[in-house]
Amino acid sequence: MAPTTPATTVWDTKTQQFHGGQEWQFIDNFVEDFSVTTNGLGLPKKALQAARDSLDISHHYPAADQEPAKTNLAKFYAPDGFESVHERLLLGNGASELIDLVTRAAPEGPWKPGPWTVQYKEYERSAIALGRKVLAPKDATPASLTCIVNPNNPTGDYMNIEALKKYIEETVADNTDVMVDESMQPWHSPSFRSDSLISQPTWIANLFQTRGIAVYLIHSWTKLWSCTGLRLGSLVCPTVAHCTALKKVQVPWSVNVPALAFLQVVTSSDEQPFLDETWAVTTPWRTYTVDALTTLGQHVNSGKGWTITGEPFLSWVWIDMHDAEVAAQAVELAKRAGVPVRSGVPGYACHTCVRAAVRKPELVDKLVRAWQPLVKA
Ligand SMILES: Cc1ncc(COP(=O)(O)O)c(C=O)c1O
Incomplete structure (x- = not known):
């Protein structure tokens, strides 16, 4: 099958890292972007x-202290005592x-990913x-x-x-830095905070005091609140x-006026219904997606079928079709x-895999x- 617009055309692939979410603008019959992991509810x-x-006020500079949006985000993180997060x-x-900022400032030396x-x-x-x-995940260096x-x-x-803390305690060397990206963790449930590092300030403080391990917590808010174009992240x-x-x-001013205004409201009680709906619909929509694709996969590949991985609460599915051509x-x-x-190919080099967003x-x-032609007569 001859490709239409190649997936990589907007990226300078010699110098940039491929990322989903660019093709929609070149597709005449565009319906929905399944190439990103954003919230299916949209903005x-x-x-x-x-x-x-x-x-209307964007002829002024954004607030240099990023307030009041920053305080609202701190309260979102820690409703029962936001001050320690805020500072x-x-x-x-x-x-x-922020990923780049921490990577620049971390002690010199090798870099290692997590266990996946x-x-x-x-x-x-x-x-x-x-x-x-x-370094490879299992490298002892x-x-x-x-x-x-x-x-x-x-x-x-x-x-x-508990598994995350154990992994850090057992694999991270003393006097080094760790970034933990929990961008997709708030989908977990209304009580997501209790399974997040945000609930562990004492453990984080002790780890630094006793072993010099600095744990940074990263969130990309462009996924949960579907605002990839506005750009919002926190550390x-x-x-x-x-x-x-x-x-x-x-x-300075790396978060612009509209993004700060958005953050201030999205973290307030005004948008609690959006979060409640997110928690209510994502898992059923994902189950629907997994069931539909599992059935299709059995028709496409009657031997192995397709392997679909990921936690039920997540906003996407990772599909191993077990066949690079398919x-x-x-x-x-x-x-x-x-x-x-x-596609699982650019960046990930997973030639038999495809990632698809969870949508209604x-x-x-x-x-x-669209994938019916994959079923051979
Ligand atoms: C896990 C994870 N972290 C961070 C990012 C960076 O997102 P952004 O710069 O849009 O906030 C992404 C984007 O896809 C992501 O998937």
Whole structure:
């Protein structure tokens, strides 16, 4: 099957890391973007309106202290005592900016990913760009910077809080840095905080005091609140001193006026219904997706079928079609039907895999229809 617009055309692949979410703008019959891991509910309406309204004051600079949005985010993180989070919190132009900031500031030396077979590439990209040696997850060489994505994009693997702490305690070397990316963790449930590192300030403080291990918590908010174009990320540092050191080298005003206005509202009670709906619909929509694709996979590959991985609460599925040719065709067919998916090839080098977002059932049906030609007579 001859490809239409190649997936990589918008990226300078010699210097940039491939990422989903670019093709929609080149597809004439575009219906829905399945190539990203954003919330299937789209942009929260009240927060979007606040961002729109703020364009009227966008001839002014954003607040240099990022307030009041920053305080609202700290309260979102820790409703019962936000001060300690607030004094260790930095906001960024997407998580990508903060990932790069921490990678620049971490002690010199090798970089290591978390335990998964393949993980979100931005951490590795930044490490390589800054001249760090990349170690394999099981390499016994101590890494100066370890980056764990939990839940992991793209595989959907997840360690609960006790498993995560144990992994860090057992694998991370003394006097080094760790970034833990929990961007997809708030999907867990209304009580997501209790299974997040945000619930572990004492453990984080002790780990730094006793072993010099600095644990940074990263969130990309562009997924949960579906605002990839607005750009919002945050970083909770292990101590106030770490936060101050990074603030000194961070570019000023990196979060613009509409993004701050959006954040202020999206973290308020006005948008609680959006979160409640997210928790209510994502797992049923994902179950629908898994069932539909499992059935299709059995018709496409009557031997192995398709293997679909990831926690039930997540906003995407990772599909191993067990056949590189079928996976390539699936990417092309989805694009032609206006429902692009994320190929497992660029960056991840998973030639038999495809990632697809969780969307409402009628949109999933369109993707399944687009993939019918994969079933050979
Ligand atoms: C796990 C994870 N972390 C961080 C990011 C970076 O996101 P952004 O810079 O849009 O906030 C992404 C984007 O796909 C991601 O999947």
